[in-house]
C-alpha cells in the first residue's frame with residue numbers, strides 16, 4: 001500500500017537558476033523510511049516542503065494515502081495534510097514542558113485521553129520520566145525524541161524530518177540515528193528524511209532517493225544503491241570509485257591495466273567502461289599473480305587506509321586506482337604494490 005505517490009513534480013523559484021526540482025516521480029510504501037540524499041542545493045528541502053504543503057509546485061501531483069493533496073486544481077493546506085514535521089532545530093516550544101509539547105497537536109482529546117496518549121508516546125521515545133522538564137533541560141538527543149513524539153502524536157500518514165541528525169555531535173548522532181529508526185519502526189510510521197550524509201542514509205533508511213540538480217538519479221535500497229550504482233555520479237557519492245575502459249581483443253580484454261586474464265564471461269561488446277569500489281581491490285603479497293602499481297598516497301581512515309596507486313608497467317601510469325587496505329599495510333609511498341581486482345563486483349556503465 002502506498003503512503004505517498006508523487007508524479008512529475010517540478011518547481012522553479014528563479015528562472016535564471018533553473019528548476020529546484022524537475023519532473024520527480026516516486027512512491028513510498030506504508031511503513032517505509034525514505035532518505036532524500038544529495039549535496040547542498042540538490043532540491044531535497046524543496047521536495048520535502050512541497051510534500052508538507054509549505055510551497056506550491058509548478059507542475060505535478062502528490063497523493064498522501066488515498067488523498068490527492070496537490071494537482072493542477074487542488075491544493076490542500078499543510079495542517080490538513082496528515083503529515084508530521086520534525087525540523088532540524090527540533091523547534092520545541094521553549095515555554096512548554098515535555099508533556100505540553102507532545103500534547104500540542106491533540107487538542108480534540110479529553111484531558112484523560114490526552115494524558116494516556118502522551119504517556120504512551122513518551123514511553124515509545126523512552127522519556128517517561130521527563131514529562132515535566134522544559135526543552136532547555138534536555139540533551140540534543142532527548143529534544144529530538146520529544147520532537148518526534150510531538151510529530152507522531154496526531155497519527156500522521158507520513159512523518160517528514162528535515163536534516164534530523166545534522167545538529168548532533170558524532171557520538172550522539174550514531175545513538176540518535178538508531179533510536180529514531182527504532183521509534184519510527186515501532187510506531188509503524190512512514191517517514192521521509194532529508195540528509196546530505198551518506199552514513200545517515202545507509203543506516204537509517206529502507207530506501208534512498210539520491211538527488212542531484214533537482215532530479216532523482218537513482219532510488220533503491222541502501223545495499224542496491226551502494227553496490228549497483230546506476231552511473232559513476234551515484235557511485236562517487238558513496239566513496240571512491242575506480243574506473244577502467246576495456247577494449248575487446250582477440251585473446252581477451254585490454255585495459256589501462258594491460259591484458260585482463262579473467263573477467264566475467266557475461267561481458268560483451270567492443271568497448272566497456274566499468275566501475276568498482278576501493279574495497280573490491282585487494283593488496284597481494286607480491287608472490288601471487290596480480291597487477292602492479294606505485295603507491296602515490298596512503299590516507300589513514302582509522303579502521304583502514306585508502307591507498308592511491310598509479311599503474312606500473314603499462315602505458316597508463318597516470319591512471320589512478322583506489323584500494324581499501326588494512327590500517328597497518330606497511331607500504332611506504334613510492335613503493336611498488338601488487339593487487340587483485342574482484343571483477344565479479346564491477347559494474348558496466
Ligand SMILES: Nc1ncnc2c1ncn2[C@@H]1O[C@H](COP(=O)(O)OP(=O)(O)OP(=O)(O)O)[C@@H](O)[C@H]1O
Nearest residue numbers: 013014020038039040041042043044045046047196
Ligand atoms: N525560496 C527560494 N527562493 C529561491 N530559490 C530557492 C528557494 N528555495 C530554494 N531555492 C533554490 O532551489 C535549489 C534547491 O534548494 P534546496 O534547499 O531544495 O536544496 P537542498 O538539497 O535542500 O540543499 P541544502 O542541503 O543546502 O539544504 C537551490 O538552488 C536553492 O538556492
